[in-house]
């Protein structure tokens with residue numbers, strides 16, 4: 001458990017860039033932020049406070065909300081570089097699933113911790129994760145000081161016994177997350193192809209009962225669309241609507257192959273779409289019609305997917321790739337502009353996870369999940385031009401100077417405060433080597 005040592009923190013005289021309550025992106029120069037315990041209590045250019053525990057110099061810094069990553073498999077960072085340049089089917093069947101069958105809780109814990117360090121160092125403090133041994137991902141999240149929405153990835157392939165055990169694992173996770181400050185338990189039926197109708201419906205029932213969200217992969221590949229058409233005689237979103245699975249609490253990762261009817265269904269049910277451009281490009285899955293979705297008023301956020309198919313968790317890199325991909329896809333440089341892109345990685349992510357009352361923007365009363373960006377960097381110069389443009393089109397994770405989550409400083413001047421970076425990396429190398437020899 002983390003003991004909060006610093007109670008009152010003043011971030012003094014920086015440039016604030018954040019979505020406003022009406023959704024527009026505001027930039028305010030020479031302003032200061034007061035954090036008391038875990039919350040933002042004042043935003044002003046003249047804060048006078050006597051009993052401060054810590055002052056952070058905001059000069060030459062952008063103060064922005066911490067990034068939200070809405071689709072991850074954090075422990076898969078241990079498989080980074082394993083089986084590159086393959087299609088999804090062969091990548092999963094020949095490389096990922098064989099090694100995943102040998103996982104244990106200790107390996108999953110250390111894989112998650114490795115990802116948490118990478119996220120903290122690149123400005124992300126909230127992630128939406130689906131995997132196995134999820135209580136261990138939860139333990140790693142508690143130890144690293146960030147926020148996690150956790151789902152146990154349920155796959156039953158129509159097997160009755162498997163379905164029962166998958167549901168049992170999910171209920172265990174929901175109970176584990178109960179009452180833990182920075183954790184939320186979600187339901188994770190893997191996809192409409194790998195999860196049976198019974199499993200999908202049972203997940204929906206439990207989600208309603210526990211007020212938990214549903215995290216699922218939908219229409220990632222053309223093959224998935226064909227498989228659903230062959231087995232259900234419908235496309236995925238039509239099938240999911242038909243069985244009564246959809247709702248505004250569904251977070252649908254990928255959504256690469258969508259018919260116009262499916263886009264209408266997504267809009268009608270207010271399904272939250274997680275856009276995963278790097279993974280979709282690397283596995284050659286396709287290009288999600290994000291511009292169309294946004295024009296329909298559908299809530300889109302950004303996910304990295306696992307590091308085995310990305311291959312990193314740098315959300316600055318991800319949003320740049322995501323924005324450029326939409327521009328080339330539509331032959332229109334105006335789509336997914338810098339302001340819209342900034343929303344995808346902040347307030348839209350928070351909305352998708354049901355956390356927008358707490359995080360996703362820097363506003364009085366919200367949790368202090370804040371990142372400082374060092375503008376005295378060659379790739380963010382000149383500072384007289386648009387800083388929001390710099391963040392989206394020129395920035396990268398290494399420009400993050402300081403990361404705060406829940407009022408706790410997790411990294412300052414690029415030095416981790418809670419986790420030991422060297423030990424975590426060495427441990428990750430050792431256990432991966434051991435795993436491969438099993």
Ligand SMILES: [Zn+2]
Pocket residue numbers: 071072073217253305306
């Ligand atoms: Zn995924």
